[in-house]
Amino acid sequence: MIRPSCRSLAYALVLTVCATPARVRAQEQIDFAALRDETVRAMSEYLQINTTNPPGNELATAKWLQTFLKKEGIDGQVLDTAELGAGRANFYARLRGDGSKKAIALVHHMDVVPSNPELWSVPPFSGTVKDGYVWGRGALDMKSEGIIHLMSMVALKRAGVHLTRDIVFIANADEEVEGTGAVVFTKNHADLLKDVEFMITEGEGTNVEDGVVKWFAIGVAEKxxxxxxxxxxxxxxxxxxxxxxxxxxxxxxxxxxxxxxxxxxxxxxxxxxxxxxxxxxxxxxxxxxxxxxxxxxxxxxxxxxxxxxxxxxxxxxxxxxxxxxxxxxxxxxxxxxxxxxxxxxxxxxxxxxxxxxxxxxxxxxxxxxxxxMPGVMPSYSADINTSLVRAVEAQIHEMLPGVPVTTPLAAGATDRPTYSHAGIQAYGLEPYINENREEEKGVHGIDERLSIANIEFGLKLITGMLRRMQ
CATH class of the missing domain: 3.30.70.360 (Alpha-Beta Plaits)
Structure with a gap:
């Protein structure tokens, strides 16, 4: 039987209908409705920490992550405060597997761009939950993705999923201005990265126009x-x-x-x-x-x-x-x-x-x-034929039948080249299917927000991808 393409469905139905048929064993062990609600609460708290760069203040978010993971039995390390300066830090944690395969890292940056409260419908650092959205600076770029990474890792631990790969969780300072957080982390902590084969961080976004999902993107290279x-x-x-x-x-x-x-x-x-x-x-x-x-x-x-x-x-x-x-x-x-x-x-x-x-x-x-001029980044491109790319393709094809998975070249810049230079296959993966116009308005703009439906979509995507990587 040929299943109908999600590209022919309205945007809301893509989230509520196409995201439900997952049959991966790990997905069956997770109550995604409860996980979604818990993630919304965690995301709201995380967005309330003002990490506007400059000056950054990422030490506060690093400590929040450390406290959260400690309750889950996962030790986290607050790192690089001396090199990054007062009030700044990187963060690292690891969920251990059996070590039979190399690790995969989930990476996000904790800093956000400035915002003008007078132009917003809600205070930018309120973490307001209303109208089916979580609102706040960083809701799209990219604190929310960090929380989805965090909760996906925690969910797999709680579910007792057998891991052949360690899952490494990294949160960097200062991506929005100079990129020093990732540079300092990779320079100072090569020992923490030596067994990491893949990493994912922010990507190019999915093409959704007029409620139609046109393609889903995996970022494999940047200009x-x-x-x-x-x-x-x-x-x-x-x-x-x-x-x-x-x-x-x-x-x-x-x-x-x-x-x-x-x-x-x-x-x-x-x-x-x-x-x-x-x-x-x-x-x-x-x-x-x-x-x-x-x-x-x-x-x-x-x-x-x-x-x-x-x-x-x-x-x-x-x-x-x-x-x-x-x-x-x-x-x-x-x-x-x-x-x-x-x-x-x-x-x-x-x-x-x-x-x-x-x-x-x-x-x-x-x-x-x-x-x-200063600030020339290393060149970067990742292999388009790896187990990670295949895992994302399989998960998207299950969640969004008929939607092609493709590899646009990023014209902008992220921390991916820094990790690639450290010998890691680095990919961009944005676990949302926002309308393009909404995303363009919110990223670095006014009333930045992420829908609760998208949060659940992201949790299913990341947990499913991680399960397929084992």
Whole structure:
């Protein structure tokens, strides 16, 4: 019998109907209604701790996690307070298995972005539960996911599920600003990570439009932030007597050439898989082009269709966005130096040295210097053919029949590259199926909230995935 696709169901029905048929042994041992209600209470408490970054205050959330897990018989460690500074910390805990397979880590960050209480319907750090939602800064990015990780691990322990893999729980400080939490943790605690094969953390999100689930995402790669500064020097002078060595026109020409550069197109296997999933949602020529991107890019019309979409263009090539311009602070003064900052996002396998050399060739002006700005992240991509990916696929296909699981390339940045650099296969997995418009409004925005139905969905997804990994 062919089961109806959840893509044809209303959004609310996806959660209440498609999430129910799970038949994995661990799922049968867990009362998900009771677990959901307990998770809502824990999430509300967790969101009430103000970890706005700066300054962070993650020490408070780390202590909360430690206290919670102690009641469950799981020891947790508050770490790295000296390196991270006053009021800051990372957190680590481990649920032991029999050790016959390598461990899997569940990772989230405890800090959140600032919020303006005057613009919110509820106080941002109230953890209010109303209208079927849990409200608060961090409800989507990403304290709630941390609580779903926490409660999934606890549920498996309570159910007495036999674990062949240890489940490692990690909460990091300072993801939203500098990413120092993950960097310090991986540097200081290689011994705690040496047996970790996989990790999951925040991902790219699921595509839901007008109540229809179009695809579910596993994040397997990110573009690499590579910020450069262009600098041109000249002689300061009065604007009434222009000089040939005015640095502003030279800088302007360099910026224009950099922005106009059509960098080479490069189709990664993960991106090709993503386009093939998108193709199933289209008709006619568009369906063919998405299913056969290489062929589409070889024709003018196909290339225009593929690259005409800003997101598709961004995941197929290196991109350059001029963002900050600095020159004189007076209209009548020619500055001695002018600079421009470029937000460059490189494909995961791009060589930074070669890219910088090619950018200099494109600019074509040796008097304009190219400086590398701080904060360059390591390159990152994960294998799309692993037991973790297969476990997620199987669980999603059970919970959302007919919905394709795909691997979009993240144009933004997370802590995944840091863990990947530590030798771990790092994946992004967002255990929700929010409407896109709602998610865009809430993440780093106003009235951030997560539905209680989504909390139950996330618990079933994570516990089911973990069970399938054993």
């Amino acid at each position: 690499r932030a590579y910020w450069l500064r262009l600098v041109a020097h000249g002689t300061t002078a009065h604007g009434s007597i222009p000089r040939a060595d005015n640095p502003v026109p030279r800088l302007a020409r360099a910026v224009a050439r950099a922005a106009a550069w059509q960098t080479p197109v490069h189709l990664l296997p993960a991106v090709d898989r993503f386009f093939k999933a998108e193709a199933t949602l289209e008709q006619g020529q568009h369906r063919f082009w998405l299913a056969n991107v290489k062929a589409a890019l070889a024709t003018p019309r196909g290339r225009a269709y593929i690259l005409g979409d800003p997101y598709r263009n961004a995941i197929l090539r290196n991109t350059i966005a001029p963002t900050v311009l600095t020159g004189s602070n007076r209209t009548n003064i020619i500055p001695p130096v002018a600079s421009a900052e470029l937000d460059i996002r490189l494909m995961p396998d791009e060589d930074t040295t070669l890219f910088k050399r090619e950018l200099a060739r494109v600019i074509g002006d040796t008097s304009v210097y190219i400086e590398v």
